[in-house]
Amino acid sequence: MTNFPLDLIRFLRKATRVVALTGAGVSQESGLRTFRDAQSGLWAQFRPEDLATPQAFARDPKLVWDWYAYRRRAAQTAHPNAGHFALAEMEKKISQFTLVTQNVDGLHHAAGSKNILELHGNILSVRCSQCGAFADDWNEDRDEVPHCKKCNGLLRPNVVWFEESLPREQLDEAVQATRACQIFFSIGTSGAVQPAASLAHAAKAEGAVVVEVNAEATPLTYKADFSFSGKSGEILPELVKAVWEDQG
16 A cells, blocks of 8 residues: 655645656556567567668568557557556546557557547557558458558558657647646656656656656656656556545
8 A cells, every 4th residue: 555645645636737648667567568578479580679660661561560460469458457547537537637658559548538649659540651541441361561542552550660750749739738737647657768758857847746656766766756666557546546535
């Protein structure tokens, strides 16, 4: 049982503008491997970085498509954990709650969160590599990469590859919400991947209370106002209960 400082509980009860940034640690608690640990079996011979670039897709689109199909199936069979549900519950309690995620598995959607900014895209959807149109359906079992029904270009996963820019609209919204928030959560993220890693520091510079929940210490740990070491699936539900269910 986590003992939460009374100051944090009071801050959350009064807060109207909160941002939560989530990383791979949250998905890992649902049994999903992190990006760099996703290699096993047939895929063990490849580095993830060699499969997640526009150049790799141009060189061998079927190889890249198959790897993402493998990861997509894993995401489709995973289930949100208690941490996902706690964040969805927190959103109901706070008038302006923004969930910024580096994860691509769609588990926050499945848990019921609404105001989500997916900085790295969503592996459950695909789009055309030529015209950018999203595909509603595609044949996963063909011996070739599916083609766009509009322009016949090759379909690709709707994720951000190395050497590609983050979606500008999503990033701008994340930065705007961060600068305006009263409390910023950094959850299950190493704080090593930019530009997401800079959001917590930007929030603190604007006077926000920064709260970290992570299994291991990160560069943010000693700068956060409150830092909790452990699983988000255990800590966040306890925090929601302490703040709102135990109120009064």
